Amino acid sequence: MDEMDYSHANARLRAMKSRLLGQQALDELINKPDIDALITALEETAYRTELQKAGIEHTGIIRIETALRRDLVYTFRKILRFFREEEEKISIRIILNRWDLQNIKTILRGKKINAHHDEIQENLVPAGELDYAALIELSQQPDIRAVIDLLATWRIEYARPLTRKLQEYLERRDLAILEFALDRFYFENARSALTGDDNYSKGIVLDLLKTEIDVANIRMVLRVVRDKIYVEEPGDYLIKGGKYLSFDQLVQMLAARSIEDIVKELIQTPYAFLAGVGREDLVFERISVLERELERFMIKKGCSSFLKDPLSIAIPVGYIWAKQNEVTNIRIIARSIMGLVPEADMRRVMTYV
Amino acid sequence: MEQAKPTRMELIRVKNQIKLAEQGKDLLRQKMDALIQEFFLIMRDVSDSRFELEAIDASARHSLHLAVAVDDSVAVRSAALATRRGVYLDISGKNIMGVPVPVLEKKVISKGTFERGYSVLGVSGRIDEVAEKFERELDLIIALAETETSLRRLGEEIQMNRRRVNALEQVVIPELKEMAKEIKIAIEEREREDLFRLKKVKKIINRRKEAEKAEA
Numbered sequence: 001m002d003e004m005d006y007s008h009a010n011a012r013l014r015a016m017k018s019r020l021l022g023q024q025a026l027d028e029l030i031n032k033p034d035i036d037a038l039i040t041a042l043e044e045t046a047y048r049t050e051l052q053k054a055g056i057e058h059t060g061i062i063r064i065e066t067a068l069r070r071d072l073v074y075t076f077r078k079i080l081r082f083f084r085e086e087e088e089k090i091s092i093r094i095i096l097n098r099w100d101l102q103n104i105k106t107i108l109r110g111k112k113i114n115a116h117h118d119e120i121q122e123n124l125v126p127a128g129e130l131d132y133a134a135l136i137e138l139s140q141q142p143d144i145r146a147v148i149d150l151l152a153t154w155r156i157e158y159a160r161p162l163t164r165k166l167q168e169y170l171e172r173r174d175l176a177i178l179e180f181a182l183d184r185f186y187f188e189n190a191r192s193a194l195t196g197d198d199n200y201s202k203g204i205v206l207d208l209l210k211t212e213i214d215v216a217n218i219r220m221v222l223r224v225v226r227d228k229i230y231v232e233e234p235g236d237y238l239i240k241g242g243k244y245l246s247f248d249q250l251v252q253m254l255a256a257r258s259i260e261d262i263v264k265e266l267i268q269t270p271y272a273f274l275a276g277v278g279r280e281d282l283v284f285e286r287i288s289v290l291e292r293e294l295e296r297f298m299i300k301k302g303c304s305s306f307l308k309d310p311l312s313i314a315i316p317v318g319y320i321w322a323k324q325n326e327v328t329n330i331r332i333i334a335r336s337i338m339g340l341v342p343e344a345d346m347r348r349v350m351t352y353v
Numbered sequence: 354m355e356q357a358k359p360t361r362m363e364l365i366r367v368k369n370q371i372k373l374a375e376q377g378k379d380l381l382r383q384k385m386d387a388l389i390q391e392f393f394l395i396m397r398d399v400s401d402s403r404f405e406l407e408a409i410d411a412s413a414r415h416s417l418h419l420a421v422a423v424d425d426s427v428a429v430r431s432a433a434l435a436t437r438r439g440v441y442l443d444i445s446g447k448n449i450m451g452v453p454v455p456v457l458e459k460k461v462i463s464k465g466t467f468e469r470g471y472s473v474l475g476v477s478g479r480i481d482e483v484a485e486k487f488e489r490e491l492d493l494i495i496a497l498a499e500t501e502t503s504l505r506r507l508g509e510e511i512q513m514n515r516r517r518v519n520a521l522e523q524v525v526i527p528e529l530k531e532m533a534k535e536i537k538i539a540i541e542e543r544e545r546e547d548l549f550r551l552k553k554v555k556k557i558i559n560r561r562k563e564a565e566k567a568e569a
Binding site: 065069101102105106109110112113115119120122123124125174175176179180182183216219220222223226227229286287288289290291292295328331332334335336339341349 | 416418419421422423425426427428430431432434435437438465466467469470471472473474475477478479481482
């Protein structure tokens, strides 16, 4: 894509970014006394259209959450339309493909317990490459094998890891086998699509992806150590190709005796911020607290892409991260207002960028 | 009260009934004491578990609230699809002082992160925490189901026993005693009448003998 195309697409994205809610706007939302007041305030923002549409079917918190989800889907599809070149689309799709992963996992989970397709469809968010029609078709398949066959028929690349692991799944009936194969495939496939040529835009997405691999590996190590799982083959648990943590470092961490030991080992890395969580959280091995810090780190890193070359993929990448974070923040505010959660607790889980 | 025949045999029968009722009352009282002892023993466990259950429930709901807020209800429900399964328990029974109480199989629902059926990379730690806390809550509910049912059955049995003891103490034994008293009074009355009649007959006979003697 030449700079001319980027200038047009990124100018529109910058305009969209200016409509994202800043800290002051979020603070105003936090001070709303109830859900109705919050809806009224959100109707003054970019969420107006989706809130009005969602208002036909739902009320209260469900209306807000539905509108947020639909707005996210609409926005991501709009971003994809901004770019005509396949190369840029690939980079953006790599970021959006995690929604496909989530949707395929939801369908597989539903099929495993023979859930009705309506129940499965309620939990799908078509923000990735697979649109709603495709997801509905997948959810209507009779079983897991049929879902994988249909993905293969459509030549969707996720069929590959699923087909490879299907036999193992059928023998052990543990869905985690298929899910982990999907996660691993996502990271490895995306990494190989982004490596090779010396492309600045691809480099930005690759940098984020490698950091995500690090985060995924840290999350895995934290759980393995907390649950005291005996790891015979580290390659079965870890994903290669992280940014700051080598495979050997991670293998060493797998042998740690406690979460505190892992955090100590991370002090020499950019993940040293994990040492800042409360001592009690470390002692009681509250992984969710550490994970929230890792998520914050990723959000901030993703959003910092705005500071990179304005005529590159950095702008859409930054916008996608910022938009996702905004949606999460609004959802936190809405749920906290509904549950009468104290403001301090609400702010503790929010991320300002 | 049943009308009894005022005979010595009847008095002996009623006295035996009183003795039996008093023995039964004592036995029931002893059983009640034992049941109450057992009841308080279980109640201590139940009340400790209740507090624990309430605490874990509040904590689980808080975690669920947080997970729904940060990860979206869609992600939470999706993970729930992966972990949904039936809970099958074997239920047998035992006797506590003749009271049948259930014994539930001590099945542990809590699972490790890697046993829940989803990939740990696709589910946040918050959702994991929700699953973990609700599994612990389910474990406590299963444990409580046994003790609470035992407690309820023991409570019912204690109440029934108390009613029986009260009935014996307040109604049956006093009525039997009253009956015995009436029989005794009736027998004594009859004895006095007999004595009086005998004396009267003796008097008449003596008078007749004296008259015959005088004539002779």
